[in-house]
Amino acid sequence: MAYITRLDVDAYGSLDAPDDVWPRDVTQHNWMSGDRYPQIEGTIPFSWEPGDKRQTPDAFWYPQMRDWVLSGSAYQAMTGVASQDLHLIARGALDGNPLYLVQAPTVLDVIDRERSIIDRYPTYEILRFPVLPRSAAPLVAERIFRVPGSATIIVIGEAVRQAIEDSASTGFNFVPVEWSDG
Structure with missing residues (x-):
């Protein structure tokens, strides 16, 4: 996840x-x-x-x-x-x-562009909601990263979320990323 x-x-x-x-x-x-x-x-x-x-x-x-x-x-x-x-x-x-x-400066280009929600304009794009391919799951499990096309979306892997929860840290909301079979 x-x-x-x-x-x-x-x-x-x-x-x-x-x-x-x-x-x-x-x-x-x-x-x-x-x-x-x-x-x-x-x-x-x-x-x-x-x-x-x-x-x-x-x-x-x-x-x-x-x-x-x-x-x-x-x-x-x-x-x-x-x-x-x-x-x-x-x-x-x-x-x-x-x-x-x-x-969180790391940028990982792991999105499924066909299934992600992207607003497209003549000179730029803004990623609204990323979809990740299941093949990226091992790559992102222990990572904190941004995805191309968004200044505000930060994604964390399952191991990071678990560490936050194990430490009883408050203030975060976690929204599960959708996965594709790509």
Whole structure:
């Protein structure tokens, strides 16, 4: 199995940080290409706007970033399985607790383009919902990756999801990816 990961913003809220921590405009970074965002020195002082649960999650939504801010337990769970697929941009803190601002820069071209939902325009395409061929299952089992054509879809393999669940990390929603026989 593989899963699209989404952060449960309504339930867990979002983070904020001072604008001056960024070495360059995050809106100008090409998040679809796999380019790594520059590392940030020091510790980012985060603040948190709670969601409906009013419970601090282990995976936070941070609107300036496309990826994740993780607690220590979530970071360890994910890097324990797929360290090659996470780029540590910065360390942060929330109420004295360490946080890790990470990017998932790995791009794996493993989609079944015929069965995936793709919006096609004259000069570009946007992948809306990927379908993976079953033949890719062994390749993606222990990976965290993006798929070509989407800046926001991040897919994790079964071993990564299991590590997150085993660590009791909160904040993620997992949407199973559809598989094709291709």
